[in-house]
Amino acid sequence: MKRVVITGMGAITPIGKDLKSYWGNLLAGQSGAGPITRFDSSAFKTRFACEIKDYDPLDYFDRKEARKLDRFSQYGMIATAEAIADASLDFEQLNRDRVGVIMASGIGGFETFQQEVVGYTQQEFQPRFNPFFITKIIANGLSGMISIKYGLRGINYCPVTACASSTQSIIQAFNYIRLGKADVILAGGSEAPITEASIGGFTAMKAMSTRNDDPATASRPFDVHRDGFVVGEGAGALVVESLESAQNRGARIYAEIVGGGENSDAYHITATHPEGLGAYLAMKSALEEAGIEAAQIDYLNAHATSTGPGDLSEIQAIQGLFGDHIQRLQVNASKSMTGHLLGGTGAIEAIATSMSVQEGQIPPTINTREVDPVIDTSLNLSLNTSTQKDITYALSNSFGFGGHCAALILKKFV
Incomplete structure (x- = not known):
C-alpha cells in the first residue's frame, strides 16, 4: 500500500474566504453567524445563518462563467483553485490520466433549483427554463467542471451522503491512491444552502436554532441549552497525493492520511x-x-x-x-x-x-x-x-x- 499525504488546501467559509483567514479566525474563536441578508427572512422562525461575507462572484469569475455556475459550484471552484496553488501543482508535469477529482455535495444547486422553479410558476406565457438549469443543479457538476477546467482524466465522481459527503470524498481519495489507482486527487466538498427552501425545510424539521436575538452564540455544541444547528455555506478542497508523487515534486506536506x-x-x-x-x-x-x-x-x-x-x-x-x-x-x-x-x-x-x-x-x-x-x-x-x-x-x-x-x-x- 502507498502512503498518502495532504499537500495543498483551499477554503472559502463564513469566517474567512481563504485558507489563511479561515485558520486565523478559527484560532481566534470568531463566530460567522448573523442575520440572513440573502433574502427576506422576517417570516421565518430562524432568521440567521453563517453566510460568506462580502461575496461577489465577479471577484473570481468573468460574468459569462459566473452565470453558468450555481453558487455551490462557484465556492467549490474557488477552494479548489486555492488548493492547487497552495500545493504548487503543475499539471503539465503530471500524468493527467492519474489525477482525479472527488468533490462532494449534500444537495447541489439548491439556489438555482429554487430560482428556476419559482420563476417557472410566475410565467404566464411560454414558460422557460435556463439552458444551464440542469448542469447547475446536479451535485456532480462541480466535480465534472473541475476535471474539465484542468484536463484531469483520472477518477471523477461526487459522493452524496448528506453531511458526511466531503469526509467520504477524502477517504475515497485516500483509498484510490494507496491502492495505486491514482497519483493525485482533488478532494473535498461544497454547499450553498442558504435559501428560503432550505431554511424553511430545516426549520420545519425543528433541526435549527431559533436564537434570533443572539445569532453569534446560537451554535453551542455540548451546551445543555443548545437548541439546534446553524446552517452555513462554503467549500473546502484538499490535494491528496501519494507520498512518492509529493516527494518527487518536492512538495510541502501538511499531514499524512492513515485511516x-x-x-x-x-x-x-x-x-x-x-x-x-x-x-x-x-x-x-x-x-x-x-x-x-x-x-x-x-x-x-x-x-x-x-x-x-x-x-x-x-x-x-x-x-x-x-x-x-x-x-x-x-x-x-x-x-x-x-x-x-x-x-x-x-x-x-x-x-x-x-x-x-x-x-x-x-x-x-x-x-x-x-x-x-x-x-x-x-x-x-x-x-x-x-x-x-x-x-x-x-x-x-x-x-x-x-x-x-x-x-x-x-x-x-x-
Whole structure:
C-alpha cells in the first residue's frame, strides 16, 4: 500500500474566504453567524445563518462563467483553485490520466433549483427554463467542471451522503491512491444552502436554532441549552497525493492520511443512533485501518452540530471507544464558529484538523457556557480559547442524514 499525504488546501467559509483567514479566525474563536441578508427572512422562525461575507462572484469569475455556475459550484471552484496553488501543482508535469477529482455535495444547486422553479410558476406565457438549469443543479457538476477546467482524466465522481459527503470524498481519495489507482486527487466538498427552501425545510424539521436575538452564540455544541444547528455555506478542497508523487515534486506536506472509517447507524433517516453506534463503528474502523489504538489519538474534531440528541450520541460513542483515555483527549467543535456547511463541512474540518496537526494548535469550542451534565466532566472540550498541544494522531468525524458515518485519521508527517 502507498502512503498518502495532504499537500495543498483551499477554503472559502463564513469566517474567512481563504485558507489563511479561515485558520486565523478559527484560532481566534470568531463566530460567522448573523442575520440572513440573502433574502427576506422576517417570516421565518430562524432568521440567521453563517453566510460568506462580502461575496461577489465577479471577484473570481468573468460574468459569462459566473452565470453558468450555481453558487455551490462557484465556492467549490474557488477552494479548489486555492488548493492547487497552495500545493504548487503543475499539471503539465503530471500524468493527467492519474489525477482525479472527488468533490462532494449534500444537495447541489439548491439556489438555482429554487430560482428556476419559482420563476417557472410566475410565467404566464411560454414558460422557460435556463439552458444551464440542469448542469447547475446536479451535485456532480462541480466535480465534472473541475476535471474539465484542468484536463484531469483520472477518477471523477461526487459522493452524496448528506453531511458526511466531503469526509467520504477524502477517504475515497485516500483509498484510490494507496491502492495505486491514482497519483493525485482533488478532494473535498461544497454547499450553498442558504435559501428560503432550505431554511424553511430545516426549520420545519425543528433541526435549527431559533436564537434570533443572539445569532453569534446560537451554535453551542455540548451546551445543555443548545437548541439546534446553524446552517452555513462554503467549500473546502484538499490535494491528496501519494507520498512518492509529493516527494518527487518536492512538495510541502501538511499531514499524512492513515485511516478512514465508513459505517451506518442503520437507525433513522434523520436521528442519530441514541448510543452513537454508527459513529463508534466508524471511528473504530478508522483506528483499525490506521493500525493504532484509541489511546494514541491526541485530538478529535467532533461533528457536534449543536443539536440535542446528535451531540450526545457522538459523545457516548467517544466515551465508549476511548474509555479512560478521554482524560488526555482534546476535543473541539468548529461548527460553533462556522455553522454547519452540510456536504461541505467535512472538508473544512479536515483542513482545520490538518492545520492543527501541523502547527500544534487546536481551535476553541465557543459559546458553550454550561456543559450538558450527561457529558463526562473529564472530557476536555477546548472551551473558549485555543489550545497548544503536540499532536501525532488526530481524528475528524462527520455524520449525515440517512445514518452515514465517516471518521478520518490524520498523522503528523515524519
